[in-house]
């Protein structure tokens with residue numbers, strides 16, 4: 235089995251000194267999309283912020299390529315190979331598309347790769363990012379993560395406010411990022427789109443992992459997803475045993 239690019243062990247994350255994420259153990263393999271699902275307020279963004287260093291990790295370890303990063307400053311985590319596409323897409327609106335990419339460039343990060351994935355950005359490379367459509371701005375944000383030559387990219391609800399066609403296009407690109415060997419961790423409100431592109435899924439409820447397993451187990455199963463999101467009687471031995479059993483039983 236390939237060594238994980240990102241490995242979380244017993245991670246707890248606080249928000250404003252309130253414990254929000256508890257005992258999360260999961261990992262993300264290079265070349266694969268790992269999907270994080272859960273209802274609003276389940277703690278998905280808090281978990282991502284904890285990984286990126288934007289929310290304090292109370293306990294547990296986070297390893298990037300085997301190296302513990304949970305006590306590093308956010309910029310050091312980024313330099314170590316962690317890219318983060320945050321929920322509210324933000325470009326530098328008065329900079330051109332190309333300038334947006336150049337300021338994020340790091341190491342082997344290559345603008346050509348971004349333009350290959352998003353030819354529409356190459357056509358608009360001299361245009362100020364503020365004039366782009368929502369979908370194109372999201373492409374710039376993804377492109378900025380990519381030119382930092384990341385090993386791991388965290389993507390938080392990139393589909394927010396975008397048309398379904400655009401979301402499908404972006405989701406295909408997420409698959410391509412994984413195809414380039416990157417470990418992608420994807421939070422997505424459109425669960426089935428994410429499950430289509432992902433290999434493993436983890437469901438968070440009230441800050442705890444209540445399911446870990448292959449995406450195929452959840453794809454199209456709205457009832458099971460609903461129960462995992464909001465609670466209800468378990469249907470499998472793995473779920474019945476709680477998060478720990480889900481982790482070990484379905485891995």
Ligand SMILES: Nc1ncnc2c1ncn2[C@@H]1O[C@H](COP(=O)(O)OP(=O)(O)OP(=O)(O)O)[C@@H](O)[C@H]1O
Nearest residue numbers: 249250252254272273274275276277278279280281
């Ligand atoms: N800055 C903050 N200060 C205090 N509490 C916060 C803060 N941000 C989030 N929370 C709380 O932490 C909990 C988890 O929120 P979080 O945004 O991580 O959930 P989420 O699963 O990403 O939800 P959504 O899908 O709505 O983004 C919620 O109860 C939320 O109210």
